[in-house]
Amino acid sequence: MSPPSASVSIQIAAPPAVVYDLVTDITDMGDWNVECERARWVGPVREARPGARFRGHNRHGRRRWSTLCTVITAEPGRAFAYHVQAAGLIHVAVWRFGITPTETGCHVEQSTWTTRNPLMRVIGGLVTGVRDRVAHNEANMRRTLEGIKRVAERA
Template sequence: MSEPSASASIEIDAPPERVYELVTDLEGMGAWNAECERARWIGEVRSARRGARFRGSNRNGSRRWSTVCTVTAAEPGRVFAYHVRAGGMLDIAVWRFDITPSEMGCVVEQKTWDTRGRFMLVVGRLATNVADRAAHNAANMRRSLEGLKRVAESG
């Protein structure tokens, strides 16, 4: 895969399995994620495994929008990735969490690849009020990973 459009990483004093649980706990995601307020599984599969789908509800200030995501990688304690689409059809992005064991606990790297076409670039800017999505995502990733660290290290 090409270079991500944005990425961030952080070391967390918690086991990789604990961090993976938090990253894949859709109902609890809003406690640490900077932009995604909540997410819920849709369809028959209701757990983090390849092919499972979920709806993410996002917010930036007064702007709100939702997306449909399909899990593309789910390796407990190691990787969680998903493909994001608007309306379940129009490409938006690929997101990935890589979790690597460390002496302290683990290092979590969050990455995203912007996959929007011209139409979605315009619609996305209007819907989210974000002109520079890469810079916005990088800042939100740092905030999200700090929130993930806080939650993971608190127990």
């Protein structure tokens, strides 16, 4: 895979399994994710495994939108990734959490790859109110990982 459009990492003093359980419990995603207010499973599969789908409901200021996500990687304690589509057919991005064990817990890296074509980048900016998606994602990813860290280290 090509280098990510944006990537941020953090050290978390919690076992990889705890962090993995947090990032794959998409129904609680709004508790620690900055832009995603809530998410819900779509279809018969209601757990993190390849092919499972969920709808994310997002917000930036007064602007709101939803996306359809399909899980592409679900490796317990190691990695969780999903492909994001807008309007059910427009490729938007791939998001991934990589979890690496350390002596004191784990190293967690959140990365994203933009898959929008140039026209959709402009339209996406108008819909979401975000002109510089890379800088916006990096700032949100830092806050998201700090939220995961707070929750994981309390567990």
